[in-house]
Amino acid sequence: MNRSRQAIRGQTHLWVVQRVTAMLLAVAVTVHLVTIIGAVRGGLSATEILGRLQGHEGWLIFYVVFALAAGLHGAIGLRAIAAETIGLRGRGADLAWLAAGLATAAFGIRAAIGLYA
């Protein structure tokens, strides 16, 4: 496979990732908003948050998927904006955006693990 074909394949994969993460986010953001509204009723406390999340695998998996989807989706979206507005394009830029997306996701995942443990 030559370089340009490989690049086009990479761009297509980024697009597919953005569409799939969008589908995940549609569900995750809804759950997130409902949880926020539920959680703040009657005041918000650390005990309450830990009570909900500590030791619950279901919530851990939910937040790991949510953070990964949000990080990747945001970075790929910013990549498109940067390409169209300031002409930032190319393999190097793509890898940088991917790294930024994964780093953002890693912060969220670290927080989720912290609350689970």
Add this chain to the structure above:
Amino acid sequence: MAEAASLKVSVWRGGEDGGFARYDVPARANQTVLDVVTHIQRELDPSLAYRFACRVGMCGSCAMTVNGRARWTCRTHVRKVVDADGALELRPLANLPVIRDLAADLAPFFDKWQRAKGSFQPKDAPDGAVPEDFAVVPPGSKARREADAGIECIGCAVCYASCDVVAWNPDYLGPAAMNRAWTLVNDVRDGARGERLEAVAGDAGCHSCHSTQSCTERCPKNLDPSSAIAGLKRTLFWDTLLGRR
């Protein structure tokens, strides 16, 4: 609406770094924008360069930017685009190099049709040979209906000149080339499906389309390139996800 006795026409003169020249053209009943341009060239300034051929909306060569919007000048009545003050602004088509005055260079537009593999590649008869039998394509089949929807494009470049993504990314194939590719992806007689989908994928292809639909809104033939591009995206999405490419 009160009609002005004469039209105040600003016409782009020169190349990319040219400017507007002003002409007063008598307003007439049922006058088209192409009539106005022809009047300027024949009566006022024979050096004006512009392009037309059929004058009846068949050839697609007279497209220009009329009051900021790409249109076929032969099928645009002046009264539909001017206010009571009779002001008309004419530029060459946007997103293309300017040759001179109102003539844009369509070479990049047609080059992209080639890049999008916009020519039919017979599956049963390589190298242009005549197939042994007629292909049977049921008129009601989904693929046939998808191909029919986009087949009437005459390559006027109005969609290309109206596309924001072309303006942002000069490599972007544009609506017409991908509309053509989609008709061929749906042509059951065609044998180059894989290569064509490869050619229209990625940032220079369908994946940069924002679906803002200026192409569909402005197509003088009422075609829907935006839906054609969405079809390419859909096909590539499943092919990529299911490992079919």
